Amino acid sequence: MTIPLANLINAGTVHWTGDLPHQVDAIVAQASNNLIDFNQTTTETKRRAILGQLFGAPLDQATVLNPPFQTDFGAHTFIGKHVFINRDCFFVDLGGVYIEDNALIGPRVMLISVGHHEDPAYRRDLVLKSVRIKQGAWLGANVTVLPGVTVGEHAIVGAGAVVTKNVPANTVVAGVPAKVLRTIQQ
Template identity: 50%
Template sequence: MSAENLLDRVQYREILKEDEIFKEIHELKAHNEPKLAQLSMQYHPADEVRAILSGVIGQKIADSVTISLPFYSDFGSHIRLGEDIFLNQNVTFVDLGGITLEDHVLIGPGCRLISVNHLLEPEKRLGLQLKPILIKENAWLGANVTVLPGVTIGKNAVVGADSTVTKDVPDNAVVVGSPAKVIKTI
């Protein structure tokens, strides 16, 4: 089972607890959990942080990427990182649905990127809906921003601190609030 193959099979669909793929998800999650715990439970120099996370996501992370600890992920394998990225401390990626950060992205402290949601219907509530998050080149998320499933943050966009992003943000827009709304373009 490869994480990439799994991502292709889970995005944009409902997954019920009874589905066979649910078991695959939890097996890969269990495989990654010790590495992710090791990453955030003790100090590591920058090159070691990148090496540990590279082993989880299955992609070499560029030396220009800075990841301040602690960094949290519940799954790990569906993260894609460009170059010259800065992740501040206490960032959480809920990445089963896929999270991609293009080059030159800044993620402020305490941000949460969540690509997974539970199903609304009470009888299906333990099931999952998975939609990818894309943060385009040179975007900046301020402190404590939450990005919800299926959202794309446009190139050069800025998301103000404590905002909750529920829908796509255009290129060159500044958004603030909960839900985040465009206040100007740059």
């Protein structure tokens, strides 16, 4: 049975059986090939074309995504306008990664939309929960955002933070796990 992979975004628990592993593996293999090309290409026009194939839509002309970049899937990453993504980021996007307009993503950020069950009997199954980076948010270097988390509008996440819960809009968070330090004064 073929599962429409678009239905997997934010799907919750997905049993890793039947045709699903083969479907996902084929897309991951194609994404890997695209990323090898992207990360070795020096021409901006070619890089943008490769990212368009990877994400299934062209990037906004004002959006910057610097190599090297890695993603396991690619087709479930959605990037808004005037976004900046620094070097060496990794997106695990099978569950959906959404980055809204004017967001800033620091180097070595990981956005993770896939987890696994605690129960060992079901550990191979996937738990898919989208990650959302709202408009104008800024993620510092080496931030990790875990499945199901939304980083609110204009929020700032300090370098090295591990974000396990939603971040309110207009706040500064940092730490492991990330905690609210203060509200941003407008």
